[in-house]
Amino acid sequence: MPDNIDKEATTARLNELITGNHAMSTRWITDEELDANPELVRTLSAPPPKGTGKVRLVEFDGVDLQPCGGTHVASTREIGPVRIQKVEKKGKMNRRITVVFEE
Numbered sequence: 307m308p309d310n311i312d313k314e315a316t317t318a319r320l321n322e323l324i325t326g327n328h329a330m331s332t333r334w335i336t337d338e339e340l341d342a343n344p345e346l347v348r349t350l351s352a353p354p355p356k357g358t359g360k361v362r363l364v365e366f367d368g369v370d371l372q373p374c375g376g377t378h379v380a381s382t383r384e385i386g387p388v389r390i391q392k393v394e395k396k397g398k399m400n401r402r403i404t405v406v407f408e409e
Contacts, residue, residue, distance in 0.1 A: 327383040
């Protein structure tokens with residue numbers, strides 16, 4: 307991961323994804339299927355909601371697929387324009403990116 311993230315270029319890419327109006331869909335897999343597909347888990351700081359025997363996958367068509375138990379917009383266009391406000395280094399491989407909504 308680069309030390310200096312280009313805030314303007316990354317903001318432009320985020321807004322491009324948002325205006326792409328990618329639909330959100332869900333499907334379910336078993337805990338065992340998730341264990342067999344570790345590439346679905348993208349962050350260790352927020353583990354997938356396991357333990358009930360099934361895990362919900364949330365997919366934004368053509369953009370992302372991850373296990374998640376939270377709420378989501380129906381499509382990326384609902385998010386509206388955003389701007390990267392701050393990038394913080396949180397270790398050798400981690401960055402915290404603060405994104406704010408534009409009016």
